[in-house]
Amino acid sequence: MPKSSDSSTPLAKPLPQRWRIAQRAYALGAVLLMLLSVTTLHGEAAMTSRSLLELLCLAILLAIIIVLAFRLAHRAALDRVAQMQARISAALKTLEVPDLPHDGWQAFDDLADAITLYCTRAEQQVQALSSDVNWYRQLAEDSLGIEAYFSGKGRLLWLNPATERITGYSLEDCFAAGDIVDLWVYAKDRPLMKELARRGLAGEEREEHELRIQSRDGGLGWFSCRWRVNRDETGRIVGLRFSAQDIQRRKDAELKLLETVAALRRTQALKEHYLNRSNDEKMRLSSLLDTVAQGILFVDRDRRIVYINQPAVDLWRLDSRDSVVGTRDATLIEQTFGMRIDEEAYAHYIEEVILSRQNSLPRDIELRDGRIIRHVSAIVPSSDGSRPIGRVWVFEDVTDARSAQQRLTELAERDPLTGLYNRRRFMEEMERHLADSARRGEQVGLLSFDLDGFKFINDTxxxxxxxxxxxxxxxxxxxxxxxxxLFFRLGGDEFAILVASTDTESMEQLARRVLSKAQELHFDFGDGRASITLSIGVATAPVHATTLDGLIAVTDRAMYRAKALGKNRCEIAASSL
Structure with a gap:
């Protein structure tokens, strides 16, 4: 048995022998008391004062013995209880059945047996419960959908691992989020989800609802969601379970089915419509196609021309519709042979579109007379949705539109006075040249200059x-x-020349040519004569700068330095690196 904390007295460690001594002392006291009673009853008259004194001392001694016996029994019982309590406490720390020894004290031995039996059965029940919990936890964690458990106050307590795979958020992110609904649920579905959660916490069992859950990468998926209330034996809500099962495949199948049904209905309706009124529609369609500005050509699956409208006849300079209707499309190409600038490329384009069995992108074909004809082709499906019945070609003369577009481009990119490229085009070309030079490991040069004395000419x-x-x-x-x-006017009397695949020496030679050419110029204005000089700054990338803004800045500084040093000269930029 473990030692007591108080080991200074014999009673601090009661042993079975001491307990037996206490029992014998109690028995002896009882015998003496009994003898004293008999003596008192039968010898009361003959007893002397001495005898009475002796009996009194004996009674006192008996009382002391009885008290000591009871104290010994009480202390032994307390020590036995303390020992059992210590062993039970030690067993609780390791969650094991306590080892309670038998010391011959029947009451405590029976108590130890009862405690051991209780703890053994409790341990068996805990093990069985743990096994069930582990089994159910494994089922929840192996679930393909989202499983979550919340406290009765709505605090997230547990999530299954599938949550991270579905949402893209780690379990730590989910527990750290202030509101899991705002983290997972698609914005438009959040009010409904929060209302369902609120009703769940209020104890309402709700049917499943279909909501969209948004993953971390922005993807959306449909899920069937349900909140289930967990109550204790008193009926109080202690938790809330949330389950979400992926139904995206079912949704996709439903949508595809709806689209298929809609397509079938449209096809059936069109079939009945065209069967009932095919002739009238044909006439109306023919009249309509003849009034549009675009040329339209229908070719069947055997590449025979079924229809051509009058604008297409006029566009291709044909004699009549009858000359091509019923013939193969090659006949139309032969009749218009020589109209296109590149006939070989045109024939290859036609074959490529037909073999692709898909709708074509718009393509412009240049004719020798200067016109530009835009071609677009599309597959014509059959009414029953099986094999296509042919292909439609649409031709449009975009010559004027192309010219207008080119004119607008020129107006946007060129200076209206000098016809040079403007600052907008300059910035675009600078970006492109710098990117190309960096990729090829070459230099790109920039020469900037303005006119010395230009203000004097304007003012005079x-x-x-x-x-x-x-x-x-x-x-x-x-x-x-x-x-x-490339020569640019950046504004006023400020100009720039951009050079690809160059070096500093070549740029200096270019600057000297420009200076020389400017010095040769003289201008007569009535009774006055004027001349101009230039201040030039030169830089190359990546020698003097590596960025667009940096190259412009170092070139401008070099130009201002040339002006400050007397004008009519060129200065090489200092590196800004």
């Missing part, structure tokens, strides 16, 4: 004279600009 001879100077300067410098050099 007027803005019209200034415009004449700008126009002539652009013409003269444009004449020495090479194929890989």
């Amino acid at each position: 001879y007027g803005h019209q004279a200034g415009d004449e100077v700008l126009i002539r300067l652009c013409q003269e410098i444009g004449s020495i600009v090479r194929r890989n050099e």
Whole structure:
């Protein structure tokens, strides 16, 4: 038995022998008491004072013995209880059945047996319950859908692993979220989900509802969701279970089925309609197609021309419809042979579209007379949805539209006075050249200049004279600009030349050519004569800068330095790296 904390007295560690001594002391006291009673009853008259004193001492001694016996029994019982309590406490820490020894005290031995039996049965029940819990937990964790459990106050307590796979959020993210509905549920379905959760917490069992759950990557999926109330034996709500099963495949199947049914109904309706009124519709369709501006050609699955409208006849300069209707499409190509600039490419395009068995994208075909004809083709399905019955071609003359588009592009990209590319085109070309040069490991050069004394010409001879100077300067410098050099007017008297695949030495040579050409120019304005000079800044990427803004900045600084050093000169940029 374990030692008591108080080991200074013999009573601190009661043993079976001491208990037996206490029992004998109690028995001896009882015998003496009994003898004393007999002596008192039968020898009362003959007893002397001495005898009475002796009997009194004996009674006191008997009382002391009885008290000590009871105290010994009480202390032994308390120590036995303390020992049992200590062993039970130690067993609780390890969740094992306590080891309670038998010391011969029948009452405590019986109590130890009862406690051991109770703990053994309790352990068996706990093990059985744990087995059931593990089994049910495994079922929940192996579920393909979302399973969650909330407290009676709506706090998330548990989630199954499938939640992370379905939603893309880790279990830690889910527990850290303030509101799991806002994290998972599609925005339009959140009010309904929150209302169902509220009713669930209120104890209402709800039927399944179909809602959309949004994953972390933005994907949406349909789920059948249900809230189930968990109550204790008193009927109080202690928890709420949420289940969500993926029904996206069923939804897709339903949608596909609905679309199929709708398509079948449309096909049937169209079939009946065209069977009943085919002739009238044919006439109306023919009249309609003749009034549209586009040329329309129907070809059957054998590539025979079934119909061609009058605009198509006029577009291709045909004699009449009868000359091609009923013939193969190759006949139309033969009759219009020579009208197109590239006949071989056109024949290849037609074959490619037909073999693709799909609708074609718009394609513009250039004719030798300057017209541009846009071609678009589409498959014509049959009324029963089986094999296509042919193909329709639509032709449109887009010559004027193309010219207008080109004109608008020029207006957007070119300076109206000089005809040079403007600042907008300059920025686009700069971005493209810098990207190409970085990819190819080449340099791209930028030359910027403005006119020295241009303000004097404007102030002295007027803005019209200034415009004449700008126009002539652009013409003269444009004449020495090479194929890989792009000339821009950035605004006012500020210009730039962008050069691909170059180096600093080549850019210096270009700057000298530009300076020389500008020095040759002289302008006569009535009774006055004027000339101009240029201040030029030169830089190359990636030698002096690597970004668009950086290259422009270092070039401008070089140009201003040239102006500050006396004008009519070129300065190479300092590196900004």
